[in-house]
Amino acid sequence: MVQGTASDVGKSLVTAAIGRIMMQDGYRTAPFKSQNMALNSYVTEGGLEIGRAQGMQAEAFGITATSDMNPILLKPSGEMSAQIVVHGVPHAALSAREYREKFLPEAKGTVMAALNRLREAYEVVLMEGAGSPAEINLKARDIVNMNLAGWADAPVVLVADIDRGGVFAFIVGTLELLEPHERARVKGFIINKFRGDVSLLQPGLDWLEERTGIPVLGVLPFLPQLRIEAEDSVVLDSASGRQRTDSERELDIAVIRYPRISNFTDFDPLEDEPDTAVRYVASADELGTPDAIILPGTKNTAADLQYLREQGFPEAIGRALGEGCQQLAGICGGYQMLGQKLLDPDAIESAEPGESEGLGYLPLSTTFLPQKTTVRVSGKLADGHPLQLSGEHHGAVSGYEIHMGKTTNLDTASVSGLFSLNGPEGQAVPEGWGTTDGRIWGSYLHGLFHNDEFRRGWLNGLRRSKGLAQLSVTYSAAALREQEFDRLADTVRKHLDMHAVYNIMGLPGREE
Template sequence: MNETQYIRDTPTKIRKRQGAVLMLQGTASDVGKSIVTTALCRIFLQDGYRTAPYKSQNMALNSYVTLDGKEIGRAQGVQAEACGIAATTDMNPILMKPIKDMFSQIVIHGVPHMQMSAMDYRTQFLPKAKEIVLDALDRLRESYDIVVMEGAGSPAEINLKDRDIVNMNLAGWADSPVILVADIDRGGVFASIVGTLELLEPHEAARVKGFIINKFRGDLALLQPGLDWLEERTGLPVLGVLPYIQDMRIEAEDSVVLDELQYQRQEKRDLDIVVIRYPRISNFTDVETLRWEPDVVVRFVQSVDELGTPDVIILPGTKDTISDLGFLQDRGLADAILRQTQQRDVQLVGICGGYQMLGEQLSDPHAVEGSVREAKGLGLLPIRTSFLKNKRTVRVKGELLPEHPLRFVTSDTEVDFTITAYEIHMGVTEWSAVSDGSGHRPLFSIEADGTDSLKAIEDIQPHIEGIATSDGRIWGSYLHGLFDNDVFRRSWLNGIRIKRGLIPIPETFKAEERKFAEFDRVADIVRNHVDMKKIYEIIGYAH
């Protein structure tokens, strides 16, 4: 029995088939599957269908914390929001978080399972994964009218197809029709579509019901002869040609998008914020709302030459803090950042792994994140971090402490500095100096967390989180999503403006409203450029 037969013939219990399924697969990574999936989720919701997203196996360092404190891929969390529902681990039952080359942390239903090499994952874990992914899919189909399934990479990876659990094998198990998404902006769109079909087995190719061509910038009339040829060659319809969507504000999960952000031309604005892009950057979506602010430019940099003289330097999250700290040191960025804090009135912010880097010492006795066991931090905050085997994944609520230097108000009106955020980390950080006389102060008072979703808020012990210098110029926190809090974000930016001699500006937008408006904007674009009637026919719904 070969490997393909092994995974297809694994005994499977009788399963209920209720909600309809539709699968989006791509000719390659980063062709836009996640965005098209998000848009279709929103369209189906707008049309009155209870809809849920699903990706059986995701590899991403941008993750999302569910209401019950579990970790899934960020794309599925965002897609759930587009569906107007709370995300659950059934929407992404297996998450792979790369640690280093060829090794990943395997997260099953939101809980870390183990670290595995790529080969061990393929040979030891994948043969057992079918029941995990199908049980999760069954539960979604029992609860929703439509489940929009997203594939990964390409379904035509010949070396991986035999133990596939995320593309065509999954489509077969779910008896799902497939729409193939291709990116015309990268070139070779017709070759990528036809080549993908040619490399599929006949029963796999039979599942493909049409194509969506994404990121088109030109005159559709000039493309039409190619579309006609493609339909004649394959016997399948082009369901739509989506335009290249400028300035899209739906959170991405793949750091590939940073290539475009890093090198795109930036218009000059009042505040220049630099985000250090180290190799294992994670949850870089923390700064997404800063990019929406009219007075802010956000730049991702990897070298001293790119650093410039920013108003703010942000050290974001990372999956391997010690390794990425080594990257800063090897590239000269660590010394450059220290010089900036000593010679200029720059603000330095560390979030999660970046927060840990700002401290004095990092210890990884169990090799949780990597092979290096000890490292000296940047020494800018009096904290020490130890990496433990248990991961903290939790949603939190609290407030910025009263009279904190990060509080800047523009009127006498009382301002609510309540914040909501989430934590994803395996490090435990402690102050290495007593706060009295040290010139440092805590940042947030956390009044509740979601570790136990059944526990009343008043039963949860409050605690202090984060640390800042007395002037607020250097600060760090484990809290992801801080800048999604409108009052905190605008107050913080106005404090920087005041120090620059600029007039503070009032609140410019509400992040949550902007997020849902962006779902609707992108859904409208897709609806206007895709044959939704045919898509409903493909999934078996007359519309």
């Protein structure tokens, strides 16, 4: 089990790296996180929703993700409440207190049944903890850190982030707050995100091993521009090394960052394009006049739409469109916002039933429903679609949907359909709408920009509007992902004592 001294220390990537190494060494390995809290989710091939980190890890391990790999997913919908997703299906909306008092006492059976199924199907299960195991107010009902390690009788390696400072205090303090039987499970430390000369750190490492009697298994370097999607929007709080300055970019894409932004990894492939800069904009004053504005997904469309109004975004978006911004696009919740009406008769997104006004750019009405749509889809561009694509494009698209609303077109004469999806029995299913001039459009399809030809065709449409030369497809998103998994694994193999890791697991190493 991989645990951490805090959130965002790199547990998910360390787990992905170790699992990728084990796959390379011939072990059939599965990831497992009993309880995950994230708004960036992943849809399995069976149409079930799990945390994106476990979906990413399964892909890194070369296997198909299932809901057993993340049986409980928490999707925050407010400051003190969350949607509880159990085995990929919404279970209940609970407050933090209700979750702890009503749900957690019954959760052990769900967690252990999923873990045992994975243990029967794979040689190795790599479990990932959440946050810190030393949260003393949470430990009594813990199902994701040390209690789980005990139920599974799993050895633990503890990951700490040196980049945030105080790494030795984090490690020693965590151990001090563990019970003796919990501390005995910790078999090694991994120090993550190191920058500089490791020889200067050696005296501290020697002190740590002498103080605790536990070995440091490795010091992993900070990996700049690692193109593996993040799980939590906390990564947007720090400046991305991949964002370019004004002088370097030819295309400027502004993604509106509202408080409940979800699945922002939709736009990672745009960041990897050589001609494109992606900005996450939380203030209307920052918007300016980009080439395109994207309204991304959200866990609560109505609440984030109200946030946009409070921040003055509708006026800023209108000004941008009038001053040269070529495109306004909405994905999932952002698509719903572009319509005229948001109806919530069952109080799915609000405390009480009601309705609210959308931004009014598309003649659409969305009704929020108790049933969530979670499905992987494929299809093609619709005949006569209005999207301003330029360059060679064969029309094929694929992606996934995660939403609780049904969107209805109120005036088909004023807009055109975007996509024709392959239905369950071979029928064509229309999806998405756009204005006839192609400047404003919306779709429920997450992952659109992971389609290489679609992405480049859309960017080339923006380039054409600026008088810039067209570019051919610059890279394969799928191939880049595999390359980055291998880069991560190669770096970790170089700096982590995998022989010791295999010994901790009780396995013969195949790393030679």
